[in-house]
Amino acid sequence: MVSRTTDDYERLALAGCAAVCEPAFWAGFDRSSVDGFHDYFCQLTEHEPKRAAKFGLKHFCWLCINSKEAEDVKLAAEVIALIPKFLNRPNVLGIGEIGLNKNSRNELRVLEMQVELAARHNQMILVHTPHLEDKLKGTRLILDVLKSDQRIRPERVIIDHVEEHTVEMVLDCGMWAGMTLYPETKCTPARAIDILETYGRERIWMNSACDWGVSDPLAVPKTALEMKKRGHVAAAIEQVVFSNPKSFLIQSGKFKI
């Protein structure tokens, strides 16, 4: 977790976490050249697995240029050209988290380029959906792009950061839905459980945001505790915090725990 201290790996291990899956995302600032991304991809595929291994944690990652840096299409094309040489690394699960941020034409163009990359290399896809007022529109636009490419198998795609107004359209497409637990925006543990109780536990799971902003790596175990308080049985909790992510990720052929 490039934005977190080593203490967080230790806390995750102590909480019973089996593996970390880290998507390529914005660093909190724009990188000035393709070389910055090269170093970042090396960090995700070489250094972070070693950091995690010190605490018995397996580390996996997703590679892409994120939507917040996708306004510059030329830079994005250079970064995308860099990705294939990293795809055979043992901890790379697929392309992600691609998607949209402000729903601009250039972001959409870069999304299409990365869907093409995933399809050409038979990679799984992790999708970031926009924040707050942009989420509904962005999710619709993203689903349109993915559905229009016949090579994309919906069961190998996860649309992350779903909320109550977007979860149904994602599940209806046959894709997986991810709920990101975040202290200030996105889903709280209580709302994530409401969504599970409303829409069921098939093709849905949750993840802790562990980025450079205010976020809590232990959000998933805290939500498991909240489920227990609500009377959910152990098997139901195990399904959404362990079995479902495993069932999805194992399709990559690399995810083993």
Place this chain on the structure above:
Amino acid sequence: MTKQQVLDLYFLDARHKLVEVAAFLDRVERAGGRDDFRVKSFRTALAQLDGNKKDKVKTVLLAFSDPTMEPIAKATSKGAVGAYPEAR
């Protein structure tokens, strides 16, 4: 869970958040200047909480959302502000 159990688990937290919302609105009304689109969307969303309407959280989220489908010409910022400026 029964209603009693839901209330036992979440009532105080929900009450706390409702009081915070009331305090926020008082604060906005005390302040000088004009309301902007965020306050307008906030009040539209609040109206969705009244009565026995279903899917309150979904309706509230939709009240803050951009309902259009046309991509914007260019992203001039990275962040979202929480409400759609052209909401009616």
